[in-house]
Amino acid sequence: MKQQDYEVIENRLIAKNTYEMKLMGNTGEIKRPGQFINLEVKGFFLKRPFSICYRTREYICIVYKIAGGGTEAMSSMAVGEKLSVLCPLGNGYDMEDCCSLLLRKSSSLLIAGGGTGTAPLYGLAKEMLKKGIKPKVILGFGSKDEVFYEENFRDIASDVTVVTEDGSLGEKGLVTDIMSGDEYVFACGPTSMLKAVWEKSAGGQFGFESRMGCGFGACMGCSCKTTGGSKRICREGPILKREEILW
Amino acid sequence: MKQQDYEVIENRLIAKNTYEMKLMGNTGEIKRPGQFINLEVKGFFLKRPFSICYRTREYICIVYKIAGGGTEAMSSMAVGEKLSVLCPLGNGYDMEDCCSLLLRKSSSLLIAGGGTGTAPLYGLAKEMLKKGIKPKVILGFGSKDEVFYEENFRDIASDVTVVTEDGSLGEKGLVTDIMSGDEYVFACGPTSMLKAVWEKSAGGQFGFESRMGCGFGACMGCSCKTTGGSKRICREGPILKREEILW
Amino acid sequence: MVNTEVYISGLMLENPIIPASGTFGYGREFAELYDINILGSIALKGTTMKRRYGNEGPRIAECERGMLNSIGLQNPGVDAVTDEEIPALSEVFTKKVIANVCGFSIEEYALCAEKISRSDKVGIIEVNISCPNVSGGGMAFGTSPEAAGEVTKAVKAVSKKPVYMKLSPNVTDIAAIAKACEKAGADGLSLINTLAGMRVDIKKRKPVLTNKSGGLSGPAIFPIALKMVHDTAKAVNIPVMGIGGISRASEVLEMIMAGAHAVQIGTANLIDPWVCRKIIEELPALMERSGIDDLDGIRGAAWKKQ
């Protein structure tokens, strides 16, 4: 983890209330997809955590949705602005964990994203591609105007399904409606979706959110109970394995 | 009084720790030299009060010295930055008040500035010039490297004396050392200087400072006792007449 | 159309926004800036029997998102307030006002309240038993339930208007003091006043304020105020005015959900003289966006069983 100034090199609306922001700066220490950054927004006390959507050698990409004052302020940040960022944070998705399962039955590997939870899964899909792994992808959104990155996913994955709750794009329904139930899932999204996916999956890794004081393990603000005792979402998470999770 | 955004169009070092800042924006409501503005510095709660040094139709000029965090932050403000400013505030110098005295004995009209207190007196001198009034000017500074606006004053006034406490420029000594004692004085500067000038003068108007909560008369933070009861430096001041002042 | 009206002790306020005592003078300075008739009401500067200059300066110190003041109740005295300030204010403000009184003895509280309550313009008497900036008065009466109850009784006995006790946050159990006031007959409560605080000038090696300490106000204290309003509103059956650190419409709603009937805006007026107007303009839109039809419907929502 380092604290560094990143420069906004792009910040654009990509769906309803949803923005893609590219931050130029050191990306060398990022180890895994699913790690996150903690970003200082001027005028707000606590930093705001965002999943790394993907990274290149030059920049980090995040996708964020306006949720309150901090993200609202971010949406009007101009290119060239410098932001103080703690990066990288958290464990990220462990691509090795699924290997044994994968070897046995590669068809049942699934990426399941809900809303902005889709963002870190895009980086994950890219990394998988590099390793020659080809997961199925299901992306769920509320409605058509909230959908983002559909094309990006289609560019790198062969089997991409988009569902919307109101049926305004793709099939009407939830991510779980088209899961078979035997998948090993890399999931990220709202808690209710994670829980549904967890129930219907055979194994997997789930990306959680939690209100954070620090983002690097000092305050115990983000703790949650797991089968292995309490874990800090910011440090032993945000990605928890299926078998660790207690609802 | 209005609250408006002004744009920094110049911000440069003109003496030791002393800066001249030009702020583009509405100057139409400024009535008198000696009025002041209250300027918001991002990251600080209370606005910072500064005398208007002079104004043109397009901008206000202030001269400020680094005194703490707020002025420190101001010193690194870039051209183009927008600042929220309350303007104009306070009463300002009353150029009519001295007229009777002036008619009798015009030679004894004096402008006496100390340190950054010199700033509003420059605007005053300009206004006086317009009215054909030609005051004597004495400017006092700690030492040579703190002196500013000497040339500006010489350009518009015929009789300008600069004194420094350490003698590094002009005569060594205080403003009062070269006062005759019968002057009507327009003074601004540190309290100790104001008091000395007050004691040695026949009449005049004195510019005061006070810690301010609001700057426009609402909080009573800036009050001081005068012969006419308590007055708010921000509203009934910052310029007090000689006969009002209680030390 | 949402409804921003709130009813407190005989006054139907068009909206719950009231500038707080000591931060709005007697209204005059603000009447120059906007039509102050849009305000729910106005809480006047604290008034004592005799004219007071207050403490020696400096009496303001800057803090993070807040400020200290040690004004010490500068005011022209109750006679000047009733004979000059209130009539002058009446020319620009048509609604009833809240008169804020303070004293150095129980008798003075009563005398002052009685006098000022005779004014037709006054709708409520707010009794400041929480000023941290005067010795032997103010907060001394606000830190024990007994003393707070006694002042309440004395003022109630003579006041011709409903009496709100203004409570200090510098106590272990504000709800206990609130209950003592309620029991002694208070018609309502106003809270919080400022928190005792200090800054030291490290160059001079002494406190920034000549009075040494002062009262902390502004956005920094909002969470503390909100908690105290919550605890107090839960504990009593009389209206509570929520005060402390409010500078936005959303914070007004937080206060009302914590149980406040109306709110007072203090320090924010000093930082942005138009802030009350802004809040009054924003409130209906925010209520609409939040699905709130009227303020009575959300009062105490943070603790009431739904």
Next chain:
Amino acid sequence: MVNTEVYISGLMLENPIIPASGTFGYGREFAELYDINILGSIALKGTTMKRRYGNEGPRIAECERGMLNSIGLQNPGVDAVTDEEIPALSEVFTKKVIANVCGFSIEEYALCAEKISRSDKVGIIEVNISCPNVSGGGMAFGTSPEAAGEVTKAVKAVSKKPVYMKLSPNVTDIAAIAKACEKAGADGLSLINTLAGMRVDIKKRKPVLTNKSGGLSGPAIFPIALKMVHDTAKAVNIPVMGIGGISRASEVLEMIMAGAHAVQIGTANLIDPWVCRKIIEELPALMERSGIDDLDGIRGAAWKKQ
């Protein structure tokens, strides 16, 4: 060369900068970031007899220049702390630490303090009688002089190390509680802990924190902390650790001028993990610029007759 050393109860600290309990874990996370041996000492996370998960989340809420926490003393229990955490810390931190203990009964305080005080690594026991986030424990003991005195006595009777009582700001008269602790044998005092506060989520119409209220910390509370340190240091003859809202070297000096022997930095560590190092680096230069040779020379300057 200026001297930043301070002496407290048997410990000669290289500098007065100590990370505060609960904001520095058991040091491990920070040891990855910088050499934590530069610190004066470290106050460990609050420890109870048994392992605790703490309160349900959300347990963090944002405020203006501050935050609320309602962690509720999450910790692995005293045995894990003495057997695992302290030995692990010893590998990266060579100095003595301050162990912070909390309990739900006077017996638990004493048991926990006794156990942890046996560790050689522990230089001082800090007794948290001021946690606002647990019911039936913590703050309940810190709001009356009697209870505070009793805890002090019980811990003193068994502790093998000097005992500092950590005081709550949520009281009417902190100096009175400080004096009760001093009388009961406390070797020193730590203050302040967090101020009780709340935020309401206006969309959900309920408190942001599941625990409803939490403790306010961060820059917002600095003036309140400074005043309490000032009042307490004046009232007692034992060392005071100044805590609350410190995030800059200048604020360290304000605290020491208010009477603190050393200071603890809490929330600032969460916002800037390198803040203690920055302060330690800046302090000597600031002292030099301010004409301060050593900290003993300015302690209490804000109130001591010169």
